């Protein structure tokens with residue numbers, strides 16, 4: 432498993448992000464699914480969402496299990512702890528794609544073998560329900576680890 436933060440952020444912050452990402456992926460994925468996984472984390476100040484999880488290579492889109500993904504985080508949250516919650520959320524999506532539980536198909540998205548109804552609102556989509564359910568729990572559990580424990584009094588700085 433390889434996780435890289437593409438940014439000129441302080442090394443300390445990058446290491447925190449890698450630690451949280453590894454934590455989530457270790458909880459969510461089998462060793463086999465983690466083995467060839469390569470995730471890069473990038474920042475965008477013009478993103479019209481908190482975060483986004485996409486394939487690093489467009490041609491991978493319909494693969495059964497994804498191995499190369501890019502997580503884009505909204506740079507406007509970089510100075511707040513919210514960035515870690517967004518990261519936790521997006522890493523749940525990384526795990527959904529890496530395990531094949533979530534799959535893109537040319538005309539639809541598949542969740543655990545079934546088509547996701549296009550009538551479902553964004554908030555009610557199963558992959559989002561799971562990510563919202565788990566983001567805070569995983570972040571909270573990570574904060575109780577050695578790496579995460581300093582976050583309580585920690586302000587991310589550019």
Ligand SMILES: [Zn+2]
Pocket residue numbers: 520524558559562
């Ligand atoms: Zn989401």
